[in-house]
Amino acid sequence: MKVLVTIKRVIDYSVKVRVKRDGSGIDFSGVKMSLNPFDEIAVEEAIRQKEKGKASEIVVVSIGEKDCQETLRAALALGADRAIHVKTSLETQPLGVAKVLKVLVEREKPELVILGKQAIDDDCNQTGQMLSALLNWPQGTFVSKLEVMKDKIRVVREVDGGLETLDMPLPAIVTTDLRLNEPRYATLPNIMKAKQKPLEEISAISLNVDLTPHLKTLHVKEPPKRKAGVKVKTVDELLDKLQKEAKVF
Amino acid sequence: MALLLIAEHTQNTLTPGTLATLTAAQSFSMPIHMVLFGKDCQKVAEKARSFKNVKKVLKVENPLLEHMVAEVATPTLMELAKDYDYILASSSTYGKNLLPRLAALLNVAQISDVVEIQGKDIFLRPIYAGNALAMVKSEDAIKILTIRATAFEKALPDLSKAAIETYAFKPPMGAVSTFVKMEESRSERPELTAASTVVSGGRGFQSKEKFALLEELADVLGAAIGASRAAVDAGFVPNDFQVGQTGKIVAPDLYIAIGISGAIQHLAGMKDSKVIVAINKDPEAPIFQVADYGLVGDLFVLLPELITKAKEILRRNKEKQ
Numbered sequence: 001m002k003v004l005v006t007i008k009r010v011i012d013y014s015v016k017v018r019v020k021r022d023g024s025g026i027d028f029s030g031v032k033m034s035l036n037p038f039d040e041i042a043v044e045e046a047i048r049q050k051e052k053g054k055a056s057e058i059v060v061v062s063i064g065e066k067d068c069q070e071t072l073r074a075a076l077a078l079g080a081d082r083a084i085h086v087k088t089s090l091e092t093q094p095l096g097v098a099k100v101l102k103v104l105v106e107r108e109k110p111e112l113v114i115l116g117k118q119a120i121d122d123d124c125n126q127t128g129q130m131l132s133a134l135l136n137w138p139q140g141t142f143v144s145k146l147e148v149m150k151d152k153i154r155v156v157r158e159v160d161g162g163l164e165t166l167d168m169p170l171p172a173i174v175t176t177d178l179r180l181n182e183p184r185y186a187t188l189p190n191i192m193k194a195k196q197k198p199l200e201e202i203s204a205i206s207l208n209v210d211l212t213p214h215l216k217t218l219h220v221k222e223p224p225k226r227k228a229g230v231k232v233k234t235v236d237e238l239l240d241k242l243q244k245e246a247k248v249f
Numbered sequence: 250m251a252l253l254l255i256a257e258h259t260q261n262t263l264t265p266g267t268l269a270t271l272t273a274a275q276s277f278s279m280p281i282h283m284v285l286f287g288k289d290c291q292k293v294a295e296k297a298r299s300f301k302n303v304k305k306v307l308k309v310e311n312p313l314l315e316h317m318v319a320e321v322a323t324p325t326l327m328e329l330a331k332d333y334d335y336i337l338a339s340s341s342t343y344g345k346n347l348l349p350r351l352a353a354l355l356n357v358a359q360i361s362d363v364v365e366i367q368g369k370d371i372f373l374r375p376i377y378a379g380n381a382l383a384m385v386k387s388e389d390a391i392k393i394l395t396i397r398a399t400a401f402e403k404a405l406p407d408l409s410k411a412a413i414e415t416y417a418f419k420p421p422m423g424a425v426s427t428f429v430k431m432e433e434s435r436s437e438r439p440e441l442t443a444a445s446t447v448v449s450g451g452r453g454f455q456s457k458e459k460f461a462l463l464e465e466l467a468d469v470l471g472a473a474i475g476a477s478r479a480a481v482d483a484g485f486v487p488n489d490f491q492v493g494q495t496g497k498i499v500a501p502d503l504y505i506a507i508g509i510s511g512a513i514q515h516l517a518g519m520k521d522s523k524v525i526v527a528i529n530k531d532p533e534a535p536i537f538q539v540a541d542y543g544l545v546g547d548l549f550v551l552l553p554e555l556i557t558k559a560k561e562i563l564r565r566n567k568e569k570q
């Protein structure tokens with residue numbers, strides 16, 4: 001089973017992002033960039049399936065500027081076999097990304113595509129569902145358990161209200177949730193080895209896909225700040241404040 | 250101009266998220282058609298018909314729709330979608346699972362987690378775990394939005410009686426997933442995203458057994474229970490208790506965070522609560538930066554005291570009435 005995994009380069013989850021003064025967007029200067037955590041989980045899952053003898057080859061794909069290649073190398077260091085960078089200087093939005101992925105799926109013919117459920121920059125939570133619709137393949141979103149069976153996969157989905165189990169015929173689309181696995185760290189020898197692994201660069205234009213954003217960001221602002229509260233010393237004081245000031249009792 | 254609202258329901262009632270989405274829909278001042286998917290939707294359709302601006306309730310009924318599988322509902326939705334300028338659903342896992350599919354097939358963008366409708370094509374939505382708000386303009390003819398429930402009041406029914414119609418189910422072509430089972434995290438407590446009080450616990454509770462202390466507080470306050478990712482990962486509570494960027498978004502009147510450090514991802518899910526209380530032994534914990542009232546100390550000492558004293562206050566309040 002060939003597996004395609006998508007990789008987005010995003011601001012590291014531990015960074016407190018700042019909005020630019022002029023409201024034009026987020027300040028990227030000097031900010032640490034990483035593999036989107038949900039994509040890291042996707043890569044890990046593909047590797048585990050390979051270790052179990054279920055997956056044959058793991059191809060990772062990223063769409064964006066040149067520096068995506070650094071993130072793809074990180075995925076190769078974790079254990080992916082091969083990388084594809086679809087180069088564009090346009091802002092990537094889920095619809096455009098899904099269209100590019102569709103073309104790549106038709107070319108690479110994987111049986112399973114694993115995406116993150118959500119990119120932690122745009123927080124869209126859309127791309128996997130869009131790709132599934134465009135390919136007319138079954139979708140399993142927000143997956144916290146994946147079992148590869150003979151001619152299908154069984155997934156457990158984290159939904160509001162509990163856990164839902166689905167059987168999915170292959171080929172299929174899966175998006176990862178936090179509890180699918182705990183990603184490993186890349187070892188130094190693997191980081192060295194990753195430098196030799198194949199990384200193909202394709203220009204988005206050559207794929208004939210329209211990546212023009214459908215959404216225009218007019219401006220970006222900071223959310224209203226909560227005013228600083230007070231520290232209370234005792235439980236009595238807390239309950240007193242809750243009754244008299246907050247009136248929640 | 251007309252708006253289609255994909256309503257999530259429990260067979261008996263519309264979900265709180267759907268009621269909030271209705272309020273967002275009403276702000277467009279155009280006729281609203283609500284579509285209900287399910288095996289049997291008559292009961293909930295009777296309820297759905299009585300809201301301002303709702304002109305039609307469409308039932309799509311089929312045994313295959315007993316459990317929503319996105320691929321199964323998509324062809325019917327595609328048939329329906331052609332007649333609408335706006336398509337809305339709540340940004341629950343239900344809405345998030347469905348709407349991007351529709352958008353892709355209609356070749357339009359989907360706008361996630363809308364918190365403010367600024368105009369017919371301009372919307373405000375949080376990005377980066379709510380650390381920024383983006384004002385976006387849609388360039389598409391059809392606007393497909395998921396609505397963040399905490400940003401809108403829940404719509405109240407009125408005396409109107411919209412027509413209830415049946416809309417033909419269009420079966421899917423090609424391979425689809427099949428529903429196997431649902432393990433519900435049942436609870437007698439109020440639903441997390443709709444509760445007026447939420448008490449949340451984190452890694453500080455140390456174990457599932459000790460987490461039970463939080464349940465006692467929830468019982469006293471009639472609160473829903475929430476949790477940090479760490480508490481869910483450690484197995485103290487089920488997955489759908491997670492509050493945060495990638496869990497549930499809550500905005501109750503009172504949110505009490507206990508043994509939770511206050512990571513960006515957690516704050517993203519609760520910082521719009523009206524009153525926030527934090528109990529943590531670390532005075533530097535970031536949760537105190539958003540808390541209206543912070544109490545520094547050991548939760549295993551403070552929580553039992555809080556439970557006893559809150560119980561006493563509530564008992565006295567009751568006697569006074």
Ligand SMILES: Cc1cc2nc3c(=O)[nH]c(=O)nc-3n(C[C@H](O)[C@H](O)[C@H](O)COP(=O)(O)OP(=O)(O)OC[C@H]3O[C@@H](n4cnc5c(N)ncnc54)[C@H](O)[C@@H]3O)c2cc1C
Nearest residue numbers: 451452453477478479493494495496508509510515530548
């Ligand atoms: C992609 C991604 C998505 C995420 N999504 C979410 C999300 O949706 N929701 C979420 O919550 N997190 C999320 N996280 C995780 C988040 O970054 C934090 O790791 C998590 O919120 C920490 O949980 P915690 O506060 O319970 O644990 P910790 O950070 O370990 O904090 C425990 C706290 O308990 C206090 N404590 C310990 N013992 C006691 C005691 N006896 N009395 C009082 N206080 C005590 C400590 O001082 C500490 O502040 C996400 C992370 C990533 C990478």
Ligand SMILES: Nc1ncnc2c1ncn2[C@@H]1O[C@H](COP(=O)(O)O)[C@@H](O)[C@H]1O
Nearest residue numbers: 006007063115116118119124125126127
């Ligand atoms: N530019 C991109 N390149 C590669 N993968 C992407 C890109 N954008 C989104 N994805 C994938 O789609 C998932 C969901 O993203 P989103 O729909 O933007 O929240 C991410 O976790 C990635 O796996």
